[in-house]
Amino acid sequence: MSMYIAKSRLSYIHTNIHRTQEIVCSQIQLFNMTPKILSKDICGRSWNTARCYILDPFVSLACRKTKSEVKLLGAWPSPFVMRARIALNIKSVSYEFLEETFQPKSPLLLDSNPVYKKVPVLINQDKPICESLIIVQYVDDVWSSGPSILPSEPYDRAIARFWATYLDDKWYPTLRSVRGAKGEDDRKKLITEVGEGLTLLEDALNKTSRGKDFFGGDQIGYLDIAFGCFLGWLRVTESLTGVKLLDQVKTPCLVKWAERFCAHGAVKDVMPQTEKLVEFAKMLMAKMAASTPN
Amino acid sequence: MGEDNNNVVLLDFWPSSYGMRVKIALQEKGVSYECRQEDFEAKSSLLLEMNPIHKMIPVLIHNGKPICESLNIVEYIDEVWNHKPSLLPSDPYKRSQARFWGNYIDKNVYSRGKKVWNGKVEEKEERKKQFIECLKMLEEELGEKPYFGGDEFGYVDVALVPFTSWFYTYETLGNLSIEAFVPKLVGWTKRCMEKQSVAKSLPHPHKIYDFALKYREAHGYE
Numbered sequence: 001m002s003m004y005i006a007k008s009r010l011s012y013i014h015t016n017i018h019r020t021q022e023i024v025c026s027q028i029q030l031f032n033m034t035p036k037i038l039s040k041d042i043c044g045r046s047w048n049t050a051r052c053y054i055l056d057p058f059v060s061l062a063c064r065k066t067k068s069e070v071k072l073l074g075a076w077p078s079p080f081v082m083r084a085r086i087a088l089n090i091k092s093v094s095y096e097f098l099e100e101t102f103q104p105k106s107p108l109l110l111d112s113n114p115v116y117k118k119v120p121v122l123i124n125q126d127k128p129i130c131e132s133l134i135i136v137q138y139v140d141d142v143w144s145s146g147p148s149i150l151p152s153e154p155y156d157r158a159i160a161r162f163w164a165t166y167l168d169d170k171w172y173p174t175l176r177s178v179r180g181a182k183g184e185d186d187r188k189k190l191i192t193e194v195g196e197g198l199t200l201l202e203d204a205l206n207k208t209s210r211g212k213d214f215f216g217g218d219q220i221g222y223l224d225i226a227f228g229c230f231l232g233w234l235r236v237t238e239s240l241t242g243v244k245l246l247d248q249v250k251t252p253c254l255v256k257w258a259e260r261f262c263a264h265g266a267v268k269d270v271m272p273q274t275e276k277l278v279e280f281a282k283m284l285m286a287k288m289a290a291s292t293p294n
Numbered sequence: 295m296g297e298d299n300n301n302v303v304l305l306d307f308w309p310s311s312y313g314m315r316v317k318i319a320l321q322e323k324g325v326s327y328e329c330r331q332e333d334f335e336a337k338s339s340l341l342l343e344m345n346p347i348h349k350m351i352p353v354l355i356h357n358g359k360p361i362c363e364s365l366n367i368v369e370y371i372d373e374v375w376n377h378k379p380s381l382l383p384s385d386p387y388k389r390s391q392a393r394f395w396g397n398y399i400d401k402n403v404y405s406r407g408k409k410v411w412n413g414k415v416e417e418k419e420e421r422k423k424q425f426i427e428c429l430k431m432l433e434e435e436l437g438e439k440p441y442f443g444g445d446e447f448g449y450v451d452v453a454l455v456p457f458t459s460w461f462y463t464y465e466t467l468g469n470l471s472i473e474a475f476v477p478k479l480v481g482w483t484k485r486c487m488e489k490q491s492v493a494k495s496l497p498h499p500h501k502i503y504d505f506a507l508k509y510r511e512a513h514g515y516e
Contacts, residue, residue, distance in 0.1 A: 115431070129394075137393065138387070138389070154370055154374050155370070158361045158366055161366045162362055165366070
């Protein structure tokens with residue numbers, strides 16, 4: 001039974017309240033059910049309760065907390081899932097978070113993301129949206145009355161998208177491969193590349209923030225979300241390698257930005273603790289070592 | 295946008311499907327632009343200045359400001375020249391789906407296609423299979439619609455149609471018939487080629503084939 005159907009029935013009743021008694025009677029005939037009291041909350045006015053009661057399965061479904069209308073399928077360690085959560089928080093959207101089981105992947109995941117079978121998946125009114133940056137843009141488009149996530153000017157939007165793609169296609173894969181580096185030389189080379197990327201991002205921050213606190217200006221925006229979600233794993237890599245990557249000397253603005261980002265109301269409750277992530281990373285590395293033949 | 299302040303330059307490389315996307319989008323919107331061809335053996339100082347991170351085409355330079363990454367450029371064009379025809383749908387869910395498939399095409403079509411005409415001989419059958427799988431996925435998404443965008447040509451069509459100029463190359467060098475596997479997609483290709491914006495932006499498939507042969511020779515492939 002779809003929430004979408006439930007909501008449209010509800011709005012039908014709202015707009016046709018004077019005819020509702022007729023609807024009620026026809027529903028009783030249609031569903032052949034024992035009637036039940038219709039809540040005052042639904043129609044915003046009280047029924048003539050001595051007379052008519054209905055059980056409308058569609059309407060009673062709509063009565064349930066609308067939190068379940070928006071679901072996010074995710075996993076707590078995933079930076080990509082974090083992006084979706086931050087976007088929803090910025091817009092003050094209530095949603096139900098479903099922690100994906102993996103091993104095996106849940107039927108919901110396989111059904112809602114058949115192409116990649118990955119989290120995050122946002123499900124809004126039974127419709128799935130996949131890929132974290134696409135989810136963030138979708139959230140910005142749908143809940144357009146909340147604070148904007150993408151910049152308003154087309155050129156600024158293009159710049160934000162460019163850097164987000166750079167992060168996903170180049171910078172984060174390099175950061176990830178530091179943990180799996182074979183040999184000290186390889187690790188050093190990768191760490192240098194991560195550092196070079198951070199220098200580029202320091203420059204990008206100076207240009208796009210225009211002296212304000214975030215890439216998005218006064219408020220966190222698309223690029224803050226796209227980059228900030230990786231801060232947890234950046235710290236994990238620093239912890240495991242003993243190398244400071246986000247450097248006060250080389251990237252002072254990014255260091256300050258990172259503190260502000262992590263303290264932000266939309267972020268702090270969904271940013272995993274570094275210690276927990278380190279434990280998780282060690283567990284993953286142990287698993288990989290165990291499954292790799294010598 | 296004032297007409298007197300609308301200088302548009304495209305840094306391009308003619309066989310690039312990514313460059314073709316931008317040309318189609320500009321044509322759809324009726325935007326005049328100057329197209330400059332890049333030589334990959336000797337990249338221009340303008341390219342290195344405008345895209346220092348990746349040093350790749352296409353780059354759109356609008357009133358002196360660079361925009362990089364082809365689908366990013368297509369969205370930019372759609373937003374700046376926001377008269378009809380629109381390339382992205384207005385409905386947020388449909389927009390998200392269009393972006394999803396644009397992203398899927400970016401991740402899969404070029405890399406799998408290249409392996410078909412340029413890969414090691416012994417892995418050829420596996421690579422052909424992967425390429426066809428990707429095309430079948432796209433054909434399924436197309437369904438019975440005239441275009442990926444529905445009744446109107448749009449973002450996903452722009453994202454995919456340039457690669458069809460490479461189909462003759464994939465078929466000849468890869469020894470396969472794309473139409474045999476994805477006839478609806480080939481039908482869609484013909485429909486798109488009837489549009490002026492597409493016909494003007496895609497090189498003749500035989501020209502692409504000649505380029506591919508020269509490329510293989512220059513890089514020592516069989």
